[in-house]
Amino acid sequence: MKSRDPELKSELDATLHARSELGSDYESALVESFLEKVEQRLDATLDRRVRRHLAEQQVSAARGGRQPQPLGGFWERFGFGIVSLVLAIPLSAIAAAIAHTEGLIIAWFGILGVNAVYAARDWPWFQRRSGHSKSDWDD
Missing domain, CATH: 1.10.287 (Helix Hairpins)
Incomplete structure (x- = not known):
């Protein structure tokens, strides 16, 4: 060893x-x-x-060096998209079984909303509105 x-x-x-x-x-x-x-x-x-x-x-x-790159490189965003799609399958099944078409539509709007907020978190206008500021942990 x-x-x-x-x-x-x-x-x-x-x-x-x-x-x-x-x-x-x-x-x-x-x-x-x-x-x-x-x-x-x-x-x-x-x-x-x-x-x-x-x-x-x-x-x-x-020293006035370069600021850290924004969060969420390609692979992080790709992984989030894949995970949200995988989780969308049981959510869709449950929503369709309980509330039929209306439940399915609401579930997918929720999934789209979560993905939109995640994608927009690095946009400057979103950071100003949400009060999000980079911390020492952000790379």
Whole structure:
């Protein structure tokens, strides 16, 4: 096993060794302990990355650098469209079964409305009206 984190690998080895000595009675406690260490490591790594990203954004803004690109690249919008179409199938079936044609029309207007609002969220006039401003988390 090739590991990028030798300390975490040694923790895993110690956990496996303790499991072989203590038996399966303590297995869940050992696994929970190891997973807690992994979670702490992930939290620390994520905190470092977020701090570094925010610092890079602040430096870029201070230098008058380029502003971040708007949300929703092609693949994000494509994925949203696919998900909305997949979810439209059961919504249409339920609406048609309960309220027939009227329910089907209302369901599709709702689906179209959600997609229209999602597509318009990056338009400048929409951001001014909605009060949406970019946060530090937006890329």
